[in-house]
Amino acid sequence: xxxxxxxxxxxxxxxxxxxxxxxxxxxxxxxxxxxxxxxxxxxxxxxxxxxxxxxxxxxxxxxxxxxxxxxxxxxxxxxxxxxxxxxxxxxxxxxxxxxxxxx
Numbered sequence: 001x002x003x004x005x006x007x008x009x010x011x012x013x014x015x016x017x018x019x020x021x022x023x024x025x026x027x028x029x030x031x032x033x034x035x036x037x038x039x040x041x042x043x044x045x046x047x048x049x050x051x052x053x054x055x056x057x058x059x060x061x062x063x064x065x066x067x068x069x070x071x072x073x074x075x076x077x078x079x080x081x082x083x084x085x086x087x088x089x090x091x092x093x094x095x096x097x098x099x100x101x102x103x
Contacts (some may be wrong), residue, residue, distance in 0.1 A: 002087045006035040007097040010096050020089035022081040036082045036098050048082035051101035058092030
C-alpha cells in the first residue's frame, strides 16, 4: 500500500496510507485536517493543484482534462491536480504539498 506525505505550509507533515489506485482527493477528504484545498472533482477549477516533491512515478499519468487545465496555469511537470491524480499499486511513498498561486 502506498503512503502519501503531505507537507503543509507551516512545515508540518501529515502522512496517510492510500489504497492502490486511490485518489488523492479522496485521501484529502479522509484527512483529520485540511491538507489540500479543492472544490471540484472534475479538473475544472485548479484549486487542488499540488507539487509532487517525491514519488511522481507512483502516480498514474495525466488525463487530457488535467493536462488542459495545468496548461492554462502554465504549471511545471511536477504539478498535478489532486482531483485527478490516482496512485498506482505498490509500496511507494509520495511526498507532496499544495501549490502556491505564484508558482
